[in-house]
Amino acid sequence: MPRPQSNPAARGAATPQFGAAVEAARAELAAGLNHHPARISPKYFYDEIGSKLFESICLLDEYYLTRAEAAIFLENAGAIARAAGQGATLIDLGAGNCAKAASLFPVLNPKQYVPVDISAEFLRGAVAKLQSAHPGIPMLPVGLDFAESLKLPAQVQAQNRLFFYPGSSLGNFTPLQAAQFLTRIRGACGPDGAILIGIDLVKDAAILEAAYDDALGVTAAFNLNALRHANEFLNSDFYLRDWRHVALFNTVHNRIEMHLEARRALTVTWPGGARSFAAGERIHTENSYKYTRRGFAELLESCGFGDITCWTDTAQSFLVCHARAI
Numbered sequence: 137m138p139r140p141q142s143n144p145a146a147r148g149a150a151t152p153q154f155g156a157a158v159e160a161a162r163a164e165l166a167a168g169l170n171h172h173p174a175r176i177s178p179k180y181f182y183d184e185i186g187s188k189l190f191e192s193i194c195l196l197d198e199y200y201l202t203r204a205e206a207a208i209f210l211e212n213a214g215a216i217a218r219a220a221g222q223g224a225t226l227i228d229l230g231a232g233n234c235a236k237a238a239s240l241f242p243v244l245n246p247k248q249y250v251p252v253d254i255s256a257e258f259l260r261g262a263v264a265k266l267q268s269a270h271p272g273i274p275m276l277p278v279g280l281d282f283a284e285s286l287k288l289p290a291q292v293q294a295q296n297r298l299f300f301y302p303g304s305s306l307g308n309f310t311p312l313q314a315a316q317f318l319t320r321i322r323g324a325c326g327p328d329g330a331i332l333i334g335i336d337l338v339k340d341a342a343i344l345e346a347a348y349d350d351a352l353g354v355t356a357a358f359n360l361n362a363l364r365h366a367n368e369f370l371n372s373d374f375y376l377r378d379w380r381h382v383a384l385f386n387t388v389h390n391r392i393e394m395h396l397e398a399r400r401a402l403t404v405t406w407p408g409g410a411r412s413f414a415a416g417e418r419i420h421t422e423n424s425y426k427y428t429r430r431g432f433a434e435l436l437e438s439c440g441f442g443d444i445t446c447w448t449d450t451a452q453s454f455l456v457c458h459a460r461a462i
């Protein structure tokens with residue numbers, strides 16, 4: 137499901153298309169709407185509008201994550217290079233426009249660059265541009281829903297693999313799903329592989345809630361866009377003005393939750409189904425888990441990683457870790 141700054145969409149984009157994929161998306165959406173409490177997967181944020189809204193979120197004062205991570209990469213470039221070594225097989229999970237990984241090329245000097253994204257089409261355009269700027273780095277774009285499977289093509293070099301998973305995208309998974317996903321990455325690492333991963337840290341609820349409920353209303357639009365996108369898929373009749381954006385920090389689970397709350401009692405219908413909502417009833421659209429430095433290192437260790445080095449920004453708001461498969 138998760139990540140971006142570049143084209144997050146990519147990290148789980150769902151675009152209306154023909155055939156089995158659309159049928160599966162419709163079934164998933166209908167099942168989520170019939171669930172109690174109702175839910176819509178965060179992957180439905182990322183159509184064309186949603187991807188642009190996410191890029192705008194990354195520019196907001198309140199959304200510190202993107203800037204904090206970029207500052208960590210910039211200020212610790214030397215140390216990151218020493219930990220990761222030169223000439224890695226750089227596997228970029230949810231690469232989108234490839235911008236984050238490309239900014240690390242001078243630091244990492246990868247021997248092969250493997251951007252992975254659900255949308256192979258989108259990748260091809262980005263990689264064509266990047267390849268002409270870096271003719272010396274062999275690039276192998278892979279269209280794959282890596283949250284489902286990490287089966288990489290045989291042309292991906294087995295030695296010195298470095299999985300790159302920035303942007304706190306892991307935060308969209310529950311801790312259990314996150315552990316399963318990291319364990320799968322560990323399995324794909326081979327004997328000498330490693331991970332370079334960015335994750336948001338637990339902090340004051342007011343700062344977190346502002347990051348997910350900005351004054352300009354961009355995150356509200358981003359959240360509401362899931363309903364517009366659902367209407368496209370499902371032919372449902374969500375009327376966006378009936379819904380209100382809600383973001384809250386759940387201190388029991390250390391996660392930001394985003395919901396859409398019905399402003400009045402209403403019924404949503406779609407071909408073959410319907411769901412009534414009471415006034416104030418919510419649809420859960422996203423979890424964004426936050427970790428402590430200690431908790432995140434323990435998670436990596438429990439998934440077969442060790443020799444962990446982490447860096448943070450001066451405000452200690454965000455964490456970047458390098459960890460080796462052991």
Ligand code: AVJ
Binds near residue numbers: 140303308422424
């Ligand atoms: C792309 C999942 C990292 O959780 O911060 C931003 C998505 N949601 N604002 C996050 C998001 C609301 C973002 N991730």
